[in-house]
Each structure stands twice: as structure tokens, then as C-alpha cells.
Amino acid sequence: MTTVIGQLINAxxxxxxxxxxxxxxxxxxxxxxxxxxxxxxxxxxxxxAAWFIMTSLNSFLPxxxxxxxxxxxxxxxxxxxxxxxxxxxxxxxxxxxxxxxxITAIGVSYFLENMAQMIFGAGxxxxxxxxxxxxxxxxxxxxxxxxxxxxxxxxxxxxxxxVFVKKTKxxxxxxxxxxxxxxxQLMGINxxxxxxxxxxxxxxxxGIGSILYCCAYAQASPTMGSMLGLKAFVAAVLGGIGSxxxxxxxxxxxxxxxxxxxxxxxxxxxxxxxxxxxxxxLIFKPAGILGKKKxxxx
Amino acid sequence: MKKIFSIVxxxxxxxxxxxxxxxxxxxxxxxxxxxxxxxxxTGGTAQxxxxxxNGAKLYFDEVNAAGGVNGFKIKVVAYDSxxxxxxxxxxxxxxxxxGMSAFLGEVLTGTTLAIVPxxxxxxxxxxxxxxxxxAVTVNPDTGAVYNxxxxxxxxxxxxxxKMAQYAKEKLGAKTAAVIYQTGDDYAEGLAKSFVEECGKIxxxxxxxxxxxxxxxxxxxxxxxxVSKNPDVVFCPNYYQDDxxxxxxxxxVGLTCKFLGxxxxxxxxxxxxxxxxxxxxxxxAFDESDEKVKEFKAKYIEKFGxxxxxxxxxxxxxxxAKVIVNALQKATAVTPDNVxxxxxxxxxxxxxxxxxxxxxxxxxxxxxxNGYSFDEKNNPIKSITIVxxxxxxxVSRGLx
Numbered sequence: 010m011t012t013v014i015g016q017l018i019n020a021x022x023x024x025x026x027x028x029x030x031x032x033x034x035x036x037x038x039x040x041x042x043x044x045x046x047x048x049x050x051x052x053x054x055x056x057x058a059a060w061f062i063m064t065s066l067n068s069f070l071p072x073x074x075x076x077x078x079x080x081x082x083x084x085x086x087x088x089x090x091x092x093x094x095x096x097x098x099x100x101x102x103x104x105x106x107x108x109x110x111x112i113t114a115i116g117v118s119y120f121l122e123n124m125a126q127m128i129f130g131a132g133x134x135x136x137x138x139x140x141x142x143x144x145x146x147x148x149x150x151x152x153x154x155x156x157x158x159x160x161x162x163x164x165x166x167x168x169x170x171x172v173f174v175k176k177t178k179x180x181x182x183x184x185x186x187x188x189x190x191x192x193x194q195l196m197g198i199n200x201x202x203x204x205x206x207x208x209x210x211x212x213x214x215x216g217i218g219s220i221l222y223c224c225a226y227a228q229a230s231p232t233m234g235s236m237l238g239l240k241a242f243v244a245a246v247l248g249g250i251g252s253x254x255x256x257x258x259x260x261x262x263x264x265x266x267x268x269x270x271x272x273x274x275x276x277x278x279x280x281x282x283x284x285x286x287x288x289x290x291l292i293f294k295p296a297g298i299l300g301k302k303k304x305x306x307x
Numbered sequence: 308m309k310k311i312f313s314i315v316x317x318x319x320x321x322x323x324x325x326x327x328x329x330x331x332x333x334x335x336x337x338x339x340x341x342x343x344x345x346x347x348x349t350g351g352t353a354q355x356x357x358x359x360x361n362g363a364k365l366y367f368d369e370v371n372a373a374g375g376v377n378g379f380k381i382k383v384v385a386y387d388s389x390x391x392x393x394x395x396x397x398x399x400x401x402x403x404x405x406g407m408s409a410f411l412g413e414v415l416t417g418t419t420l421a422i423v424p425x426x427x428x429x430x431x432x433x434x435x436x437x438x439x440x441x442a443v444t445v446n447p448d449t450g451a452v453y454n455x456x457x458x459x460x461x462x463x464x465x466x467x468x469k470m471a472q473y474a475k476e477k478l479g480a481k482t483a484a485v486i487y488q489t490g491d492d493y494a495e496g497l498a499k500s501f502v503e504e505c506g507k508i509x510x511x512x513x514x515x516x517x518x519x520x521x522x523x524x525x526x527x528x529x530x531x532x533v534s535k536n537p538d539v540v541f542c543p544n545y546y547q548d549d550x551x552x553x554x555x556x557x558x559v560g561l562t563c564k565f566l567g568x569x570x571x572x573x574x575x576x577x578x579x580x581x582x583x584x585x586x587x588x589x590x591a592f593d594e595s596d597e598k599v600k601e602f603k604a605k606y607i608e609k610f611g612x613x614x615x616x617x618x619x620x621x622x623x624x625x626x627a628k629v630i631v632n633a634l635q636k637a638t639a640v641t642p643d644n645v646x647x648x649x650x651x652x653x654x655x656x657x658x659x660x661x662x663x664x665x666x667x668x669x670x671x672x673x674x675x676n677g678y679s680f681d682e683k684n685n686p687i688k689s690i691t692i693v694x695x696x697x698x699x700x701v702s703r704g705l706x
Contacts, residue, residue: 012534019526133547135577151560226523227554271527277489277519
């Protein structure tokens with residue numbers, strides 16, 4: 010029984026990281042129909058930012074202060090990077106075919122990976138644990154604070170995002186632009202600003218994801234974002250790409266699937282199962298669990 | 308005039324030829340035993356080649372300075388293979404022609420494999436300090452053991468056997484779990500030999516888990532381990548993965564000791580000091596050992612501080628010891644009664660091969676106390692145990 014609950018906690022921790030990353034994918038897709046393949050690599054940059062702060066400031070400042078700076082710095086870097094990439098690489102292609110945008114995104118992804126490799130080397134960097142407060146016991150079971158905090162932080166982030174999108178003016182603008190750019194513009198919404206904002210928010214979530222990722226796996230490497238990004242993409246598609254609750258649902262579902270597969274001793278098949286889910290979803294329910302079926306008008 | 312010149316020339320050539328034949332016909336009584344060495348002394352892998360050559364030469368020189376083998380000096384002849392198979396083969400034939408009694412080398416696995424069939428056919432006693440592939444001592448096609456080929460470095464899977472024995476004997480482990488990367492020869496080989504040895508010595512392997520290359524989440528497998536409560540976990544992967552596995556193990560509440568192989572070197576950079584405390588791994592070489600320190604000082608004095616020094620220098624020194632020990636045991640003559648061709652005779656070489664196989668137990672090496680060789684001529688020797696203590700990797704001596 011403790012094993013089952015332990016596995017469930019593992020699934021929730023893994024799932025919440027996927028969910029945070031999937032949210033970024035989904036929001037960006039929702040607003041400009043772009044699969045932002047560089048999204049996973051933004052997490053990689055965030056992880057390196059955390060590593061940089063944690064290892065360079067720890068001799069001057071107490072641990073708590075360094076950890077706090079690392080969190081803020083990573084999120085800030087990710088936000089700026091996300092918005093910056095949108096301005097430099099995607100904004101000039103606003104009226105270009107969607108395929109060009111997709112190819113650009115792949116290019117940005119490779120650019121970030123190779124740049125990280127050039128600056129930091131190909132090997133992994135060990136990130137000191139930001140949540141270094143051990144674990145607590147529930148009955149006979151050990152639960153690490155890392156897992157608990159990961160779950161809490163992601164739930165809070167998702168709640169805040171939902172409120173933001175539903176209740177604020179900027180959130181309304183985002184929804185309007187994703188419905189119809191032209192009409193939104195006629196209503197006095199600045200689509201460029203709104204799109205930048207969406208990228209910034211998605212990337213800030215990726216920044217939070219990168220911190221939580223580092224807490225769980227404690228390493229930053231140039232290619233860490235690609236597999237994470239792909240799995241989060243599967244999560245977004247499973248939940249229904251473009252849908253915020255769908256991304257969360259998809260993230261947790263993928264986390265659960267991976268944990269389930271590993272816990273029964275098939276860990277080697279983990280990736281295969283995740284991508285099998287993608288194929289099955291695309292065949293039987295391409296719009297995803299919570300996605301809206303759009304009718305293409307000719 | 309021209310005619311006379313050519314006659315003189317012809318006579319001169321004939322005389323030279325006759326003289327050479329005469330030289331060949333009468334075998335010289337030699338007071339030297341020739342030991343051949345081949346290695347990449349130039350090119351990209353020269354670091355290894357020179358480390359082996361210097362380490363071995365250091366011992367041969369010591370032996371010569373102390374009077375040699377039963378009064379016979381050792382003559383070391385070393386040729387550069389440049390890391391190429393063809394060069395290595397040519398050099399080997401040349402050494403055979405020069406009357407080599409024993410061979411120390413080759414250094415790289417590839418070139419060693421190129422030489423082995425020839426060495427086997429000619430039954431030259433051969434000890435390599437650094438070639439780790441199984442096929443070095445066993446013909447991969449027929450499964451037959453090359454009776455003349457030995458090595459002083461252990462093969463990868465040997466560490467699994469040693470760590471199982473260590474867990475049982477020194478840690479009192481009764482149960483163990485194993486987590487390893489599938490598809491990786493190194494990790495799978497160690498895991499397999501560990502589990503097999505556990506079966507032999509009575510450790511119950513309560514859980515085995517695998518993961519794929521590139522995985523970063525091991526919590527599911529480790530959570531399963533928690534309920535089985537193993538005394539030790541054997542984790543024979545490379546350091547980056549090992550660091551993550553141990554960190555996550557502590558997170559899910561797995562508190563037992565983790566053990567690993569020499570892939571763990573530098574693991575303290577990849578997990579926190581607290582999480583790693585008490586974890587142990589096997590290593591081939593211990594630079595903090597007094598004997599090794601003394602060896603290194605002599606090495607630097609002789610070859611300079613710039614000369615490549617690594618674990619192969621020490622293994623080559625041990626290989627030279629294995630060879631000299633066998634030469635000594637097999638030499639039944641003295642400089643007074645030695646017959647021509649004694650050291651190049653097949654009988655002598657056969658005695659040397661036999662002496663390496665059966666009489667290396669007393670060798671006090673840098674990397675082991677005593678060598679013996681199993682049925683595949685792989686060494687059964689000590690390993691160095693390294694413990695992680697407060698973020699440092701501290702040697703716990705030979706086991």
C-alpha cells in the first residue's frame with residue numbers, strides 16, 4: 010500500500026512538471042497556432058541559470074538567499090528569453106505560412122542547445138538542491154519536501170494562470186486574440202503585445218518548471234529540454250492542444266502513465282509508451298480529451 | 308679496368324655474404340633476456356603508450372640494477388605501433404626475430420587483438436597492462452583460451468564479483484537490489500556478474516530494475532525497492548546517472564548504502580555529500596596509497612613531471628613484475644652454464660607461460676597483493692575500495 014501511494018506521489022511530481030511545460034506549449038499554440046519546439050530548451054536555459062546562481066553566489070550569501078535569488082533569476086531569464094525569441098524569431102514571420110514558423114522554432118531549439126553546449130560544455134552540471142529540507146514521514150512512508158513543494162507550486166501556478174486568463178482584461182485579450190486576431194484588433198486589442206505577453210507567461214511557467222525540474226533531477230545538460238519538451242508536447246496533445254485545463258490534465262496523465270510503466274518493471278518501455286499514446290490520440294481523438302473540434306472552413 | 312672493378316666487387320660481396328652466413332651458423336651465447344614491448348608512442352593515444360612503457364621500464368631497470376634475473380640482464384626492446392594494427396604486426400615479427408622471450412603489451416585493445424593470434428601461434432609469453440576486451444585472452448570464434456596471453460588490468464565484469472563479495476564480507480549484506488542502464492555493455496556486464504556472484508555467496512537479490520539511456524526519473528523503480536528493504540543497492544552505471552539515482556533514492560526514503568564500479572569516479576560532484584555518505588565503489592588504482600606515491604615519485608624523477616602518468620603506469624609496472632617473476636622461476640641456468648639459444652627456445656617460453664599462470668601469487672604489486680589467473684587468463688586480484696565521505700572520495704585500501 011505504501012508503495013502504491015509512494016508511486017502516486019512520484020506520478021504527481023513528474024506530472025506537475027509535465028503540466029507546467031505543457032501549459033506553455035498549449036498557450037502559445039492557442040494564440041498563434043505555433044508548436045514552439047524551443048519551449049523545452051527554455052527550461053534548459055532556466056536550469057543553467059539556476060545552476061549559475063547556486064554555484065557562483067553560495068560563497069558570499071547564506072543558502073536561503075542564494076536559493077531565492079536562483080528562483081527569481083531563472084524565472085526572469087526564462088520570461089525574457091521567451092519574449093525575446095518571439096520578438097526576434099517569430100514576430101517577423103507573422104504573415105508567413107505556418108510551416109515556416111514551425112521550422113524557425115526547430116531552428117531556435119537547435120540554436121539554444123548548441124549555444125549551451127558551447128558555453129557550458131557537453132557534460133551535465135550538477136545543480137545543488139534548492140529545496141534542501143529533506144523529507145517528512147506519513148505513517149511508514151517517506152515523502153520528500155521536494156515532491157510536496159513541486160506539487161503545491163504547480164497547483165498554485167495553474168490556479169493563478171486560470172484566474173488570470175478568466176478574470177483579467179489581459180486574459181480576456183488573450184482569449185480574444187486566440188479566437189480571431191482580426192476581430193480582436195478591431196475591438197482595440199493590440200495583438201502583438203498580447204502575443205508577447207502570452208510567450209512571456211508561458212516562458213515564466215517554464216522557468217518555474219525548470220526550478221522544479223532541477224530540484225527533482227539536480228542536473229542541467231544542453232539536451233535536457235528536448236525529451237522533456239517532446240513529452241510535454243504529447244501531454245498537451247493528449248489534453249487537447251490550446252486548452253489550459255487540457256494541458257494540466259495531459260501532464261498528469263503522462264506522469265501517471267510513465268510511473269505506472271516503470272513501477273511494473275517496464276521502465277525501458279517508458280518513452281515508447283508515451284509516444285504510443287500520442288499516436289493513439291492522433292488516430293482516435295485528434296482534438297484531445299478537452300480540445301474543441303474545429304471545422305475547417307474552405 | 309671496368310672488368311677488374313666488377314670482379315673485385317663480386318668477390319667482396321661474396322665474402323660479405325659468406326661472413327654473414329658464418330655469423331648465423333654459430334649461435335652466440337647470450338647473457339641477456341629480451342623482453343619486447345609495443346605501444347602507441349606517438350599519435351593520439353601516446354599518453355597510454357608512454358605511460359605503459361615508462362611504468363614497465365622503471366621495474367625492468369630496477370631489476371637490472373639489482374643484478375638481473377639469476378645473473379642475466381633484461382634487454383627491453385620497444386617499438387612504436389602508432390596505434391595501427393599493421394605497424395604492431397610488423398613490430399611483433401621483428402621482436403620475434405630479435406629473440407624475444409616475453410612480451411609486454413600491446414597497449415590498445417585493437418592493436419592487441421591484431422597481435423594475439425601471432426603471439427599464440429608462436430607461443431610467446433604475453434602480458435598486457437591495459438587491453439580489457441574479452442577477446443584478448445579468448446578466441447571469440449572458437450571460445451578457446453589463448454594459453455599464453457595474460458593481463459594485469461581487470462576486465463569490467465570482475466568488479467561486480469568483487470563488490471558482491473565485499474558487500475557480503477565487509478558490510479554483512481544479506482539482501483541486495485540492482486539498478487542498471489539497459490543496452491550499455493558496461494553497466495549490464497557489471498550487474499550480471501554481481502547478481503551471479505550474489506547467487507554463489509548467498510546474498511538474496513530482492514529487486515532488479517533497469518532504465519533506458521537518457522532517463523532522468525528513477526523514482527518509480529526506487530520506490531519499489533523501498534518496500535523490499537535491501538541491505539545494499541548495486542548501481543554500476545556512469546557517474547551522472549549514479550548521482551541522480553542516489554539523490555532520488557534518498558527522496559523516496561531509500562537509505563541503504565549504494566555500491567558501484569569504477570564508472571563512479573567523480574560521483575561526488577553529482578549528488579550531495581549527505582546523500583552519498585557511506586556509498587562505496589570499486590577502482591583499479593589508488594593514487595593515495597603509499598606504495599603508489601613512492602612509485603610516482605620515482606617515475607617523475609626518472610621521466611620528468613611532464614611524462615604521462617596514470618593508472619596504466621602502475622598496471623604496467625605490475626605487468627613487468629609478473630613477467631620478471633615468471634622469467635626468474637623458469638630460468639634453470641646460470642650465466643656459467645647457459646647454452647646458446649636457451650632463452651629463445653620453445654621449452655623456455657613454455658616454462659615462462661606456465662610460471663605466469665601458476666606462480667604469480669606472491670607478487671606484491673602496486674594495484675594488488677598477488678595475482679592469479681582464472682580459466683580465461685583474466686586476473687583475480689585486489690580492487691581498491693573508494694568511499695564517499697563528506698563530499699570527498701576517500702580510498703579504503705585494497706580488497
